[in-house]
Amino acid sequence: MRKQSTIKLFFQEAQQAGRFASLVVVSLLLAVPGVLAQADPLPSWNDGPAKQAIVAFVQTTTDTSHPDYVPPEARIATFDQDGTTWVEYPVYTQARYCFDRVATLAQEKPELKDIKPFKTVLSGDKAAIAGLPMADLEKIIGATMTGMTVEALTGQVQQWLETARDTRWKRSYAELVYQPMLEVMQYLRANGYKTYFVTGGSQDFVRAFAQSVYAIPPEQVVGTMGATTFGYDAAGRPKLTEEPRLLLDDNGPGKPEGIHLMIGRRPVAAFGNSVGDREMLEYTQAGSGARLMMLVHHDDAGREYAYGPASKVGTFTDALMAQAKQQNWVVISMKNDWKRIFPWEQ
Amino acid sequence: MRKQSTIKLFFQEAQQAGRFASLVVVSLLLAVPGVLAQADPLPSWNDGPAKQAIVAFVQTTTDTSHPDYVPPEARIATFDQDGTTWVEYPVYTQARYCFDRVATLAQEKPELKDIKPFKTVLSGDKAAIAGLPMADLEKIIGATMTGMTVEALTGQVQQWLETARDTRWKRSYAELVYQPMLEVMQYLRANGYKTYFVTGGSQDFVRAFAQSVYAIPPEQVVGTMGATTFGYDAAGRPKLTEEPRLLLDDNGPGKPEGIHLMIGRRPVAAFGNSVGDREMLEYTQAGSGARLMMLVHHDDAGREYAYGPASKVGTFTDALMAQAKQQNWVVISMKNDWKRIFPWEQ
Numbered sequence: 001m002r003k004q005s006t007i008k009l010f011f012q013e014a015q016q017a018g019r020f021a022s023l024v025v026v027s028l029l030l031a032v033p034g035v036l037a038q039a040d041p042l043p044s045w046n047d048g049p050a051k052q053a054i055v056a057f058v059q060t061t062t063d064t065s066h067p068d069y070v071p072p073e074a075r076i077a078t079f080d081q082d083g084t085t086w087v088e089y090p091v092y093t094q095a096r097y098c099f100d101r102v103a104t105l106a107q108e109k110p111e112l113k114d115i116k117p118f119k120t121v122l123s124g125d126k127a128a129i130a131g132l133p134m135a136d137l138e139k140i141i142g143a144t145m146t147g148m149t150v151e152a153l154t155g156q157v158q159q160w161l162e163t164a165r166d167t168r169w170k171r172s173y174a175e176l177v178y179q180p181m182l183e184v185m186q187y188l189r190a191n192g193y194k195t196y197f198v199t200g201g202s203q204d205f206v207r208a209f210a211q212s213v214y215a216i217p218p219e220q221v222v223g224t225m226g227a228t229t230f231g232y233d234a235a236g237r238p239k240l241t242e243e244p245r246l247l248l249d250d251n252g253p254g255k256p257e258g259i260h261l262m263i264g265r266r267p268v269a270a271f272g273n274s275v276g277d278r279e280m281l282e283y284t285q286a287g288s289g290a291r292l293m294m295l296v297h298h299d300d301a302g303r304e305y306a307y308g309p310a311s312k313v314g315t316f317t318d319a320l321m322a323q324a325k326q327q328n329w330v331v332i333s334m335k336n337d338w339k340r341i342f343p344w345e346q
Numbered sequence: 347m348r349k350q351s352t353i354k355l356f357f358q359e360a361q362q363a364g365r366f367a368s369l370v371v372v373s374l375l376l377a378v379p380g381v382l383a384q385a386d387p388l389p390s391w392n393d394g395p396a397k398q399a400i401v402a403f404v405q406t407t408t409d410t411s412h413p414d415y416v417p418p419e420a421r422i423a424t425f426d427q428d429g430t431t432w433v434e435y436p437v438y439t440q441a442r443y444c445f446d447r448v449a450t451l452a453q454e455k456p457e458l459k460d461i462k463p464f465k466t467v468l469s470g471d472k473a474a475i476a477g478l479p480m481a482d483l484e485k486i487i488g489a490t491m492t493g494m495t496v497e498a499l500t501g502q503v504q505q506w507l508e509t510a511r512d513t514r515w516k517r518s519y520a521e522l523v524y525q526p527m528l529e530v531m532q533y534l535r536a537n538g539y540k541t542y543f544v545t546g547g548s549q550d551f552v553r554a555f556a557q558s559v560y561a562i563p564p565e566q567v568v569g570t571m572g573a574t575t576f577g578y579d580a581a582g583r584p585k586l587t588e589e590p591r592l593l594l595d596d597n598g599p600g601k602p603e604g605i606h607l608m609i610g611r612r613p614v615a616a617f618g619n620s621v622g623d624r625e626m627l628e629y630t631q632a633g634s635g636a637r638l639m640m641l642v643h644h645d646d647a648g649r650e651y652a653y654g655p656a657s658k659v660g661t662f663t664d665a666l667m668a669q670a671k672q673q674n675w676v677v678i679s680m681k682n683d684w685k686r687i688f689p690w691e692q
Binding site: 203204217218227253261262263282 | 563565586593607611
């Protein structure tokens with residue numbers, strides 16, 4: 001059930017691109033970063049409740065004289081990735097990878113052009129792709145992300161990321177990261193926090209670039225986990241092969257489950273942007289002492305996108321917004337809280 | 347298949363106690379630690395090929411001018427636990443926990459005394475226990491280690507460890523750790539290595555004491571992984587419940603698979619003592635540059651136990667010894683390489 005829901009969501013959101021693009025009004029009115037004191041750890045944030053919450057949390061939890069002091073080993077901060085630390089719209093980057101990979105595979109094996117569901121993907125017919133049944137979506141992930149060694153998958157993802165460009169900004173996906181969130185990660189790390197990804201994306205997919213793009217090492221990437229199988233290559237050398245077998249669906253309730261499996265500690269800070277992050281924030285908040293729960297709200301159609309409560313599109317539902325208000329989770333307004341969105345906007 | 351093999355092995359070895367005890371000759375001729383230079387990082391080790399291999403490996407991999415220098419982030423050392431860092435004979439500590447826990451549960455629920463397989467465990471009839479079918483062994487693990495919250499399991503294990511005593515030394519199991527291996531762990535950590543457990547034991551069982559006994563934090567414990575399920579208690583508070591569903595059998599080929607899942611990096615040093623560690627050592631060795639693969643050989647019937655090639659009992663097989671010699675893995679002789687075995691032997 002949960003497996004199906006995530007995979008379906010993954011591809012369905014990718015397919016919302018068409019409908020969604022019509023909602024987007026591109027604006028060139030980029031915010032101009034103001035002059036800031038050198039000591040400001042969050043220079044891309046406007047002063048406001050979101051920035052104040054982050055700074056207060058860090059100061060409180062690292063102050064040995066404060067009752068809510070958190071010892072260094074317990075300083076765990078978890079971040080969703082898609083939509084929280086980089087652009088997820090109109091298509092999840094990993095879905096883009098899978099679709100592009102089908103095209104690459106079709107060059108090597110032209111017969112794929114006549115075999116469903118690859119034929120459908122290669123057709124570019126969005127309605128047909130959106131209508132693919134679950135079994136076909138699993139075939140696409142199986143064909144593009146399993147069967148090779150873990151090193152081969154990493155290499156394929158890294159190579160793709162070097163050349164692929166998004167359609168709106170014509171930039172590498174690695175450049176579509178949110179500068180304010182990079183600053184939060186760095187600020188937390190400078191204060192003794194370990195920053196983890198807790199993502200619905202495939203764990204080995206995100207590991208392929210988490211270090212170079214976000215300074216997050218592979219052991220701090222918690223994602224949707226597929227099995228690997230140990231074996232030997234023709235020369236008798238040990239190898240690990242990616243398998244099409246799900247171990248843990250790291251989405252929704254799977255996020256606290258994945259956190260426990262991989263970290264074994266409850267986070268004290270958690271950042272997300274959708275209903276898939278709800279249980280992670282609840283689990284974080286249920287601990288004692290100071291806690292920081294934040295949700296990125298995409299309400300900036302000009303500089304990025306507006307979805308969720310602002311547009312009734314996407315996975316930041318009205319119910320999630322209501323829960324955030326009720327439980328004192330901090331909602332980050334991209335439009336109001338962020339001076340700039342991307343690192344290359346200077 | 348693999349699930350069955352580990353569970354079966356786990357209990358079978360526990361049942362070898364009777365046969366094995368007859369092989370043991372207890373000696374009071376404890377080695378007397380010699381006078382050592384303060385700078386010696388491994389004071390409980392006799393000078394010899396094993397100690398020399400450890401020191402040379404650490405010096406080589408931390409020397410920036412050496413071609414085999416290993417950058418700090420890649421300094422990953424993995425340790426098996428049972429039989430490698432603490433006593434595993436005559437009964438695995440976790441098996442002892444499960445059997446004791448059945449007795450505790452029977453006090454709360456006397457009807458268990460009449461229900462198989464609990465009736466069999468409570469009878470103390472070793473032959474009958476050894477003959478329990480797989481389904482019954484799974485019932486014992488299910489009854490003793492699942493169904494409670496993760497915090498409750500941790501508390502039960504910690505409470506048990508405070509009171510339980512082994513039959514030979516009449517000490518806490520936490521005291522039956524190998525002082526020379528504690529020194530290796532500390533020496534590696536002092537040189538920038540992250541020390542991980544990679545154990546066939548249940549991950550949450552080992553996490554309950556890994557920090558206090560070995561200074562290994564929960565996020566560095568890779569073990570046999572059971573699922574948890576996120577939910578809410580009667581008051582609506584989030585909780586994680588231990589489930590009787592296996593995610594990864596961290597034994598044999600499962601060790602490199604578990605290492606990849608949890609760490610995402612190949613170790614540069616690995617320590618084990620049985621055929622269950624073979625693939626972990628192979629995987630470690632298959633990387634480039636300096637590598638350290640070590641196997642603890644229990645050949646000291648006087649101070650601890652003798653099994654494996656020395657006695658034809660246990661899981662350090664002749665084939666493993668032959669492979670160790672062929673692939674230049676370092677075999678640690680407890681008898682010859684260790685000045686003392688336990689921390690309390692002064």
